Amino acid sequence: MVGPLAILLAILAAAFLILPQLIVVPVGFSTSPSLQFPPPGYSMELMRRLFDDPGWAQAFYNSLVIGIGASILGTCLALAAGLWLYRHRKMGRRNFEALFFLPVFVPTIVSAVAYYFVFGQLGLNGSRVGLIIAHASLGLPIGLLALKPTILRLDPTLDKAAESCGASSFQIFRWVTLPALRPGILVAGLFGFLHSFDETVVAVFIAGRDAETLPKKMFESIRLETDPIIATVSSLLFGGVLAACLLYAALAGRRMQISTSP
Amino acid sequence: MSDGVRSWLLPGLPLVFLVLLFGYPVAEFLSVAFTDPAGPFAPFLHLVSESVYRIVLGRTITNALFVVVVVVLLAFPLALTIAHGPRVVSRTLLFVVAVSFWTSFVVKSYTWIIVLGNRGPIVELANLLGLDSPRILFTSLAAVIGMAHILVPFAVLVLVPSLLRIDRRLLLAAHGLGASRLQIFRTVILPLSAPGLSAAALLSFVLSIGYYITPALLGTPREMMIAQLIVQQIEELLEWRLAAALSLVLLTVTVVLSTLYRKASAKAGGEA
Numbered sequence: 001m002v003g004p005l006a007i008l009l010a011i012l013a014a015a016f017l018i019l020p021q022l023i024v025v026p027v028g029f030s031t032s033p034s035l036q037f038p039p040p041g042y043s044m045e046l047m048r049r050l051f052d053d054p055g056w057a058q059a060f061y062n063s064l065v066i067g068i069g070a071s072i073l074g075t076c077l078a079l080a081a082g083l084w085l086y087r088h089r090k091m092g093r094r095n096f097e098a099l100f101f102l103p104v105f106v107p108t109i110v111s112a113v114a115y116y117f118v119f120g121q122l123g124l125n126g127s128r129v130g131l132i133i134a135h136a137s138l139g140l141p142i143g144l145l146a147l148k149p150t151i152l153r154l155d156p157t158l159d160k161a162a163e164s165c166g167a168s169s170f171q172i173f174r175w176v177t178l179p180a181l182r183p184g185i186l187v188a189g190l191f192g193f194l195h196s197f198d199e200t201v202v203a204v205f206i207a208g209r210d211a212e213t214l215p216k217k218m219f220e221s222i223r224l225e226t227d228p229i230i231a232t233v234s235s236l237l238f239g240g241v242l243a244a245c246l247l248y249a250a251l252a253g254r255r256m257q258i259s260t261s262p
Numbered sequence: 263m264s265d266g267v268r269s270w271l272l273p274g275l276p277l278v279f280l281v282l283l284f285g286y287p288v289a290e291f292l293s294v295a296f297t298d299p300a301g302p303f304a305p306f307l308h309l310v311s312e313s314v315y316r317i318v319l320g321r322t323i324t325n326a327l328f329v330v331v332v333v334v335l336l337a338f339p340l341a342l343t344i345a346h347g348p349r350v351v352s353r354t355l356l357f358v359v360a361v362s363f364w365t366s367f368v369v370k371s372y373t374w375i376i377v378l379g380n381r382g383p384i385v386e387l388a389n390l391l392g393l394d395s396p397r398i399l400f401t402s403l404a405a406v407i408g409m410a411h412i413l414v415p416f417a418v419l420v421l422v423p424s425l426l427r428i429d430r431r432l433l434l435a436a437h438g439l440g441a442s443r444l445q446i447f448r449t450v451i452l453p454l455s456a457p458g459l460s461a462a463a464l465l466s467f468v469l470s471i472g473y474y475i476t477p478a479l480l481g482t483p484r485e486m487m488i489a490q491l492i493v494q495q496i497e498e499l500l501e502w503r504l505a506a507a508l509s510l511v512l513l514t515v516t517v518v519l520s521t522l523y524r525k526a527s528a529k530a531g532g533e534a
Contacts, residue, residue, distance in 0.1 A: 002347040003443040009339035010347070014355050016336060017362040017414060020373040023383060027376055036381040077276040084272035100276065103284055105520050107472030109489040110509045111284070113496060114291035137284040140276065198366045200475050218368045222375065222479055231376065234369040241364045249357060 021238055028232035035226055046232040056233065059217040063197055066128050066213060070135035071192035077136065078143030078188055079181070085144075086151040101141045108201045111138060116205040126208025134206065135196035142195055143188040150184030292513070295506035305507035315491070315508070322488040325406055325477075326470040332410040333417050333466040334459065340414070341421035342451070346430065363415035371479045374408045375399065378480075405481035409470045416469070417462040424458025424530040457530035464523040468516055488512055 023037055028046060030039035050056055081100045085093050103111065115134050116125065124130035154177065162172045178185075200215040207216045214233070221230055298304035309315045340359065344352050362370075376382050378399040385395045398404050428451065436446045474489035483490070488508060495505040 002343050003447075005443075006339045007343050007347055007351060010343035010351075010355055013336040013340045013414065014358040017411065018358050020377045020411070021362070021365060021370070023377055024369070024373050034381055035376045035379050037376060037383050037386070077279055080272045081276040096273070100280065102280065105513075105517050106288055107489070107509075107512055107516050109472055109474045109492060110291075110513055111288060112474075113492060113505060113509065114287040116496075117291040117294070117502070118287035133283050137280060140280065194364070200366075200368055204475075215366060215368045218372070219475060219479070222368070222372055226375075226379075230372055234372055237366055237369050241366075242361055245357060245361045245364065248360075 024231050024238065025235040027228055028235035030228055030231070033228065035228055035231070046229050050229055050232050053229075056214075056217065059212050059214045062128065062207075062211055063214040066131045066135060066211065067193045067196040069128070069132035070139055070196040071189045073132060074136035074139040074143050074192040075185060075188045078140050078147055078192075079185065081140070082144050082147040082151050083177075086148055087154060088156065100144055103138045104141045108138070112202040112205045115202055119206050125206050126210045128211045130206050131196075131203060131211055131213070134202045135199055136192075138199070138202070139192045139195040142191045146188035146191050147181070147184045150181050154180055292506050292510050294502050295510055298503050305503045308504065309507055309511070318486060318488055318491045319511075321402065321485060322471050325402055325409075325487060326467050328406045329409045329413060329470040330463045330466045332406065333413045334463055336410070337414050337417035337421055337462060338455075338459065341418045341425050342455075344418065345422050345425035346428075346433075359415045359418050362411075363419070367412060367475055368479075370412055371408050371476045374404060374411070374480055378404055378407075399480065400482045402481055402485045405477040405485075405487070408476040408480040409473055410466075412476065413466045413469060417466055420462045420465055420527065420530075421455070421458045424461070425455055428454045457526060461523060461526040461530045464519055464526055468519045468523060472512060472516060 026039050026042070027035060027037055029042045029044065030036065031041040031043045031045065032039055085097055085100070111134070115130070119125045119130045119134075124133070158176050158180070159172055162176045167175070197213075198215060199213075200219055203213045203216040204219055207213055214237075218230055218233060221227060295305055296302040340355060344356050344359070347355075378384055380395065380399070384398070388395055398407075432450055432454075433446060436450050441449070471487075472489055473487070474493065477487045478490055478493075481487070481490075483494070486494070489512075492505045492508050492512070495501040495508065
């Protein structure tokens with residue numbers, strides 16, 4: 001139903017998305033100290049320098065710790081908010097939905113400067129705790145979106161059944177509700193982590209030296225110098241995304257084969 | 263735990279967290295705009311009277327409009343082919359969009375420093391053809407390209423669900439009645455995808471007027487956008503009041519357009 005012209009334009013658009021990304025990879029393995037493409041020759045020198053530099057390892061470690069912290073905190077908050085908003089289909093509560101989505105409406109640059117301003121007074125600038133708090137707040141709406149469909153699908157009769165068997169409300173939550181929500185919680189946690197791992201604007205302002213994350217270090221290095229080592233970091237991150245997407249496509253494809261096979 | 267306590271605790275915890283650790287910082291920072299000894303609205307009058315700020319504001323809007331045009335032109339055929347194209351092509355394109363969507367903002371912006379740089383492939387190609395080296399990097403054009411590159415996957419994700427809802431039988435019927443491909447596109451596909459298109463355009467506009475990282479890396483301080491101006495007021499001039507006033511302007515525009523976006527995407531049938 002789609003004409004050849006539309007397909008051609010679509011392929012050109014896809015090339016615009018992906019080709020520049022592929023150009024970075026060879027530059028990350030270049031022998032040239034400048035950002036030359038195509039590179040004059042290839043070597044692992046940049047990669048060796050990257051792994052020898054404790055600064056990059058520390059930034060990666062900070063990103064991991066902050067990402068995991070923000071993911072756990074944000075998902076717990078989103079779970080509490082989501083259960084209250086969407087469970088039992090009490091429609092009146094939906095009117096409060098927008099409250100929990102407030103961070104989406106504030107441009108990130110405004111939140112970043114605001115955190116820088118207030119966390120400066122609280123002594124939270126340059127700390128991992130500060131970034132975890134900021135990323136958990138900004139990531140809460142994403143977690144809520146991820147949890148919403150699973151919470152809406154919860155079967156209220158399961159609660160009733162557990163209750164009539166004499167389960168306490170905590171037991172119901174622990175052994176009935178939580179297992180039913182597991183897929184949504186995992187997705188919310190993953191999205192929360194990825195959001196924090198990628199987040200640059202707030203990190204540039206409040207991370208300082210001590211809680212420097214990977215995107216922040218990259219941003220500052222790009223501004224200061226034209227070191228092709230950032231191309232190496234970029235290729236590694238891009239390779240990670242590519243591998244994750246390939247894995248997902250393979251798993252999704254296998255699941256589809258299983259479900260379509262008789 | 264009684265039901266009464268639980269029904270307060272559940273929304274209470276995240277709300278208190280958001281109010282104290284998100285709402286309070288934002289409100290506290292924005293309120294600085296009104297603390298000028300020369301009068302509460304002095305920073306705003308300053309913004310209106312000085313042409314520098316009007317120029318930056320105007321440039322932010324024009325850049326964002328250019329971004330919208332590029333994004334829509336690229337995302338629409340992509341989304342259309344993903345929604346209604348041949349299966350293999352559709353799968354492959356969706357994969358490319360997903361990879362691009364998950365790639366970090368900084369990585370994507372950095373990409374264009376290499377591609378558009380003075381030893382990059384564009385300059386190399388121009389030299390091969392005997393042309394003058396084009397100077398694109400560190401201009402508004404580079405910032406627009408970089409932002410569009412980031413926003414195309416977002417727009418595709420907004421467009422695909424709305425395009426999927428177009429009934430294929432309508433296209434077949436139009437085809438059966440003898441409509442040409444162009445006619446089908448103009449009289450069936452385009453009107454039916456209008457709500458999705460306006461949602462995608464609004465989203466691209468709202469996000470790009472607030473971008474800082476990409477214009478800061480690919481643009482130039484001489485052609486800055488509003489986010490860079492806010493940062494400059496704080497980092498170089500220590501003008502917190504002006505920064506807060508500018509942020510308030512940016513926030514107001516964003517909130518108004520986001521409300522429109524929620525309406526548009528509700529009309530397009532998607533969840534906002």
